[in-house]
Amino acid sequence: MSDDRFSTQQPADKDAYTDFSEDMIYGDYLQLNKILNAQFPISGEHDEMLFIIIHQxxxxxxxxxxxxxxxAQNLLTQKDIRASFKMLARVARIQKQMIQSxxxxxxLTPADYLSFRDDLGKASGFQSFQYRAVEFALGNKHPAMMKPHEHDSDKHKALNELYHGPSMYDRVVQLLDVADLGIPHNLVERDFSQPYESNDYVRNAWKTIYTNTDKYWNLYELAEKLVDLEDSFLQWRFRHMKTVERVIGFKRGTGGTSGVNYLKKALDIRFFPELWELRTEL
Ligand code: HEM
Incomplete structure (x- = not known):
């Protein structure tokens, strides 16, 4: 007896729009002709398509x-802590996707990758402008990281602005000052291009917040959102490092670094150092 609950054919809906001679169609709005025609494997090897798409x-x-x-940083600058939570929560979900990828x-096995690795030349994620911009915005800035972008004035200018400006954490430290938590003035108005260094006053301010959560609920919630963000960033770094080890072992990177050992060192970087140190003291 046939079961008519199931069909092998997508039902046509007579009300669906079909004439797009005068209207914008899905692919136009999303510029899919550009995005889906931007994959150009150069080796002719099957697995290069995965490599390109995962990077894109x-x-x-x-x-x-x-x-x-x-x-989020703009909202924190305006002292609107609660409104920034919406953006920070979204970042956390995006990071989960990035880690999962x-x-x-x-x-991709070592043999798959080696079949096209030489075709990449010196190209490497090390030269990712957006990755550097995110790192700079979060506070991990090094002038040497701008060098690969010197030939592209727009990108170089954008990184340079992030380099000289306050990071998201600098804005958060200013909020600790607004809450009268004993932040010295030279931390509130500092040379933002200099690396942020862990500070006893800031750690003590966080300690006050974590031991008086009712009084400082917004700052406490903000702190935990920042720890989530950094935790996920570290998980991404770790999965990258381990994937690289799995695929190329300890070979040098196409970008010229020592490879896995370079990536391992990045696991010690902290955007929000006091928020991690604090845990031991509570
Ligand atoms: C088989 C896959 C991959 C290998 C073998 C690999 C290898 C490497 C190596 C060795 C480095 C160090 C820099 C260098 O000398 O090249 C690096 C950096 C980097 N890679 Fe990958 N990678 C892979 C996949 C990816 C993917 C899918 C992304 C996503 C965009 C990515 C993004 C980055 C970024 C952003 C850096 C800079 C990290 C930093 O400076 O802290 N990589 N990669």
Whole structure:
């Protein structure tokens, strides 16, 4: 007896619009002709398509991360802590997608990658402008990281502005000052191009917040959102480092660094150092 609950054919809906001679169609709005025609494998090897798409997809997510981080920072500058939570929560969900995507890339074996690695020349994620912009916005800035972008004045200028401006954490430290938590003036108005260094006054301010959560609920919630963000960033770095080890072992990177050992060192970086140190003291 046939079961008519199931069909092998998509039902046509007679009300669906079909004439787009005068209207914008889905693909036009999303510029899909550009995005879906931007994959140009150069080796002719099957697996290069995965390699290209995973990088492009990550760059799209990074674009949204940057958009949200900049917006969150603007709200923090205006002291609107609660409104920034919406952006920070979204960043956290995007980071989960980015971490998950390493599972797709781990289907690339060393032999698969080696079949086209030489075709990449010196190209490497090390030269990702958006990744650097996110790192700079979050406070991990090094002038040497701008060098690969010197030939592109727009990108170099954008990184240079982030380099000289306050990071998201600098804005957060200013909020601790607004809450009268004993932040010295030279931290509130500092040379923002200098690396942020962990500070006893800031750690003590966080300690006050974590031991008086009712009084400082917004700052406490903000702190935990920042720890979430950094935790996920570290998970991304770790999965990247381990995927690289799995695929190329300890070979040098196409970008010229020592490879896995370079990536391992990045695991010690902290955007929000006192928020981590504080845990031991509570
Ligand atoms: C088989 C896959 C991959 C390998 C073998 C690989 C290898 C490497 C290596 C060795 C480095 C250090 C710099 C260098 O000398 O090249 C690096 C950096 C980097 N890669 Fe990958 N990578 C892979 C996939 C990806 C993917 C999918 C992304 C996503 C966009 C990515 C983004 C980055 C970024 C942003 C850096 C800079 C990290 C930093 O400076 O802290 N990589 N990669």
């Amino acid at each position: 997809a990550t760059e799209l997510w990074l674009k949204l991360v940057l958009h949200e981080v900049v917006a 390493w599972d797709v890339l781990s289907t």
